[in-house]
Amino acid sequence: MPTAPITAPAIANSPAAAAAIRQPVPATKPFPTATPVAQRPAAAALSPAAIPPGAPPVRQMSPAPPAGNLAKTSPAPATVPAISSPANGAAETWKTVFTAWPKEIPRRGVLVNSLDEQTPFKGFMTRGETVLLQRSNPDTLGARFLIIPFAEIAIVKFIDPLTEATFHKAGFVGEFAP
Secondary structure, three states, X not given: OOOOOOOOHHHHOOHHHHHHHHOOXXXXXXXXXXXXXXXXXXXXXXXXXXXXXXXXXXXXXOOOOOOOOHHHHOOOOOOOOOOOHHXXXXXXXXXXXXXXXXXXXXXXXXXXXXXXXXXXXXXXXXXXXXXXXXXXXXXXXXXXXXXEEHHHEXXXXXXXXXXXXXXXXXXXXXXXXX
């Protein structure tokens, strides 16, 4: 079924542009077809001289695993690595920070988790190995509270001006620069 050429109103006012649109689209080359696998030469039979310049390198395939249950053929590891103690130590440190929060420090700030997501909070509660944060503003989905394990906390930022004496009461030692 023949169809009339489609022209835009702005082009219709230009006879040259309208004629260009009516020109037939030039034929393109057909998409190249792949050589059937049966007709391809084996990679081992090719010498470096037989490989045309610019051809991708030939990759060697690893041998197939033995048939049957791999657990029987794979050697068992000599020891199982223990869970990293620095991570456990960090979780315990954050638990101490939140459970022994000094009264002089307002219970608000910004928590950054291990995925680098920042969560501003205006209050919190603790339970076991988690902290419940009360968000300053709801997130894009409307969530106002967030429960996060202490092990997932990377940073806590304080947003209020604080003194050196306040941090000493929180257990920090040393002095700030003058």
